[in-house]
Amino acid sequence: MDETASVRLTDAAAGLLSRLASVHGPLMFHQSGGCCDGSAPMCYPAGEFRTGDSDVLLAELRVEGMDEPVPFWMSRGQHDLWRHTRLVVDVVEGRGSGFSLEAPEGVRFLIRSHLV
Template sequence: MPEKIPRVELTPAAADLVRRLRAEHGPLMFHQSGGCCDGSAPMCYPDGEFRTGDSDVLLAELQVEGVTEPVTFWMSRSQYAVWSHTRLIVDVVEGRGSGFSLEAPQGVRFLTRSRLVES
């Protein structure tokens, strides 16, 4: 049986930032809404701070080394319809993103890269 390809993964730089943010803010979650501008970037929040509902899809519960609880990754259902054939790779780059995401004050931002997956 072939290994299941993860829907979402973190680059080493993103995992390192998640560990630092977890130490400062507690359990974390990501949400990617697909809105304009920074809304299409993954936003990192304290777990539960962003309310999810029927219009959202839980794509992954990421296990990050050094973090005790999984970091959930949510996406709006409409955005998922567009990205459903891809594997999302969360990276971190220099530059200021949204003021709502926890990494914004650090002068970096999370960014989603993607790779096509075969069904």
């Protein structure tokens, strides 16, 4: 896990993760910065997105009431650009990518970043 960047959740994001986990089981995030997902964090059932040497595990996010942490992965290229930031996963209204589990909820996960 990379200690130079930290990731935390807003209360809204934690609540949404808890609801999604009750339906889909253990979850994971991946943020690629690619064109298709617009650099939004994508939420998947744990293990559905294959990570590898081109990805960095930034955090294992703990959510009250969830048995397992939610790993937060980022592509190495994106991490190289954002390595000096603190990341906050939030939720906003509006439809995000159809690949992320929250898409049918009418909301989307969003990253807010702060330079350190």
